[in-house]
Amino acid sequence: MVSIHLILFLAFGAVAAAGAINLLVQRHPINAALSLIAVMAALAGEYMLLGAEFVAAVQVIVYAGAIMVLFVFVIMLLNAGVEEQTKGSRVAILFGIPGMLLGSLLIAWVVLKHSGTGDVAVGALPGAPNVIGQLLFHEFLLPFEVTSILILIAIMGAVVLASKPPVPGGAPAKKVQD
């Protein structure tokens, strides 16, 4: 008997794959962005099925809810039009597709060799928020802090890029008062 778990897994997988293909095929940027949101949401469903509730929720909040909103925001702001179709390059067809297949085979091989093909019970791996919190702040404290410093540097870089450079030798920029 096919379990409902397997049916849901295949359904979410199909949505994710269809969304990813649609993302490539669509010519309007906003439709492409919306397909990407569908992919993110389907992946969140898969995480949920695997018992990783926290990762699923964060996937929806951060990727589908925050990052993609900014994508859509930028597309709306620039009012980007329909993308122009090129004929496609021969290099991409000759080397790109075989290269992609080779790359995914390599990744699959490494993953299978590392973790084996045995089944993992739902909830066997850490997925609950309190367990993840314990892991992050005890076992993986150093990588966690290093990542946060990396993000801090990225934020500072964004602030520097967004602020207007002072005009050399000119009058100081007028401050806007509210």
Added chain:
Amino acid sequence: MPIGLYILASVIKSAIVLFVLLTSVAYTVWLERKVVGHMQNRWGPTRVGPFGLLQPAADGLKFLFKEDLTPPHVYKPLFLAAPLIAVVFALTSISVIPFGNDVVIGGYVIPLQITTDVNTGLLLILGVTSIGVYGVALAGWSSNNKYSLLGGLRASAQMVSYEISLGLSLVGVLIMAGSFSLRDIVHAQQGHFWGFIPNWNIFHGQIIGFFCYLMAAYAETNRIPFDLPEAETELVAGYHTEYSAMKFAMFFMAEYANMITVGCLATLMFLGGWNGPLFGPPVLQAILPVFWFVAKVFCFLFLYIWVRGTLPRFRYDQLMAFGWKFLLPVALANLIATAIAVAW
């Protein structure tokens, strides 16, 4: 519980919650018109039924029979999808909200909640509401109208900005309860201290968190004083300028359903959920928790309307400055203070 009964119970619960939610949406609109009317020395709706109580039904019929106009220059697929997205996600987020303790019917334990008690219920609500932004943003963009576009842009920027403060204001409560489960958070607020003050989070050092939540929630639901996305004086009607009939009604429903969800969340997180004095015969004791829950949500909704009748609208730069330069630091300070107090 066998799977068939489980599905039956879920369907019945969903139907009841949806019916109650949509009815409360309709009557919140009535309440708002009535209360704001009295605040402005008017009567509000009086013609349809006693005290205008049938006004929501009349409005619903009117929305159904109005011409459903689609302007010629819109981007049709998204123009049609946007109100659906808004209303679907607004109605979905109620599904993880618990309304009371478990009920035992015929030997089966049935939680008063559509889904079972998921460990990350709160995060699911935050996720679903953050996806709800797309309804507003896409409506503004697909309408192909400068006022709609400005409204959609304002809405997405505002909601992304205030989501951070909203999330941070709730973390203090999470630290105190030690769980993401809304049921555990309510259970952590049982009892009294100093003899009579209820053990709610708002009286337990989270008053600043509650204030931050309140401000961020008003901005998230696009309500006065933060209703910039639909500011009538500058943007006609903002993102839903081009919508008519039932499509407009869907945005309206989404807005009020979001208000109710936000009220439920405030009740669960800060106001003690369904905790309250229990007395009387067993039947009354079974109903009272749900009554307290509904009463608290009602107070929250009344506050929404009260604020609408009192405050003027912010300017957009003031809104952004308030969100980033005041609300976010205050929410962060509250979080750090709570963490230190709990660790003590």
